[in-house]
Amino acid sequence: MTAMLLAAEEGASPLLPNVWEMLITFIGFLILLFIAIKFIAPAFEKVYRDRTEAIEGGLAKAKAAQAEAKAARDEYNQQLESARLEAQKIREEARTEGEKILADFKDRANVESARITENAHKAIEAERAAAVVSLRDEVGTLATQLASKIVGESLNDDARANRVVDRFLADLETEQGRTGAAR
């Protein structure tokens, strides 16, 4: 009885460890520590690292993109400026060219109009000459008829009449030849 009580009291001491429980605890602790070292810590550290990298990488990428955009904009502005200059030059050239062409056309038109005017003058001259010739023929005939009516019988002498007409016609021919040469 006393021994049992003693044993109970011994077992009852809360500070006395159970060796098996200590062993199990130690084993459990080692297993968990192993898993923590091998799997859990690396996994979480990787997540943290990846996240940091993603954020920092994103920032760097954004900065690079910004620089690139700025470069592109500068280049674009430069191109725009040169294009503007080019356009101005081309416009200037076009204007001079246009003015030249206009002047050219004006010249040509003037020449053409001069030529047309001259041709018209010549045509009129020719018409006039032709009219003069035909008038002369008719005037000659009419004058002869009139003269013969007036002079009557005296002019029936053929020799005399022929001489007068021939001389008259020769005069006309010389005049006609002159106008023809002028034409």
Place this chain on the structure above:
Amino acid sequence: MNPALRIPAEFVAPSVEDAHLPPFFTVGTLEVGKHSLLILLSVVLIAGFFMYVVRRRALVPSKGQYLGEMGYGFVRNHLGRDIIGEKEFRPYVPLLFTFFFFILVNNLFGSIPVLQLPTFSHPGTAYVFAAVAYVVWVFVGIKRHGFGGFFVKMTMPPDVPKVLYIVLIPLEFLSNMIIRPVTHALRVFATMFAGHMAIMVAAGFTAYLATGVGGALGIGGSVFGVILGLFIYFLEVLIQILQAYIFTLLFAVYVQGSLQEGH
């Protein structure tokens, strides 16, 4: 033997025996009881939970992974980085993690119905943990400062008149090298043990009042017992979390003390 299960004729306070149930089965001399199974269960729970939530290693965490990151990050940042220091805390994170969550889960077992046993209320578990912590921080200190350097560091505080060292060296040695690990173990053991006993007393008290005394007074008293038990229960949950934190925090402080230069 559980006070809640028997119908007491008179009030019998629960004893230490009640916290040590007989083993379920034995293999040779190895006794496998509730305590051992809970230890192994905690390992499975912790490893399973953390490995499950972080299985995808997602940059944008799911709810589970977020919870896991909060737990891991708390130990890593507040117990590791903030105390041991930015430069050197990394190798100790798995150890801190194991200490904290092992103790936390095993303590909380005390507040989970059916399991209802904080494994650290058995002294052996606390001894093992304190011993591991002790070995680690002493080893780290000797490795960093050499045996002599570490001894000086632990026993001779600076800026003290030389004469005082006659008294201080034995005192500091006792304080740092002997009392420190003992209190490290006893702190978590005693709080868990006391909490467990307090709940058992409250439960036994309630059962005794309800069935042993009976009548209006007994029933009324047992209601009071239940309220008292609930109060102790929630206080106990708080203490269980706090003790896991304190044990790990102290270990981190000890390691930091071993690592730091000078005194």
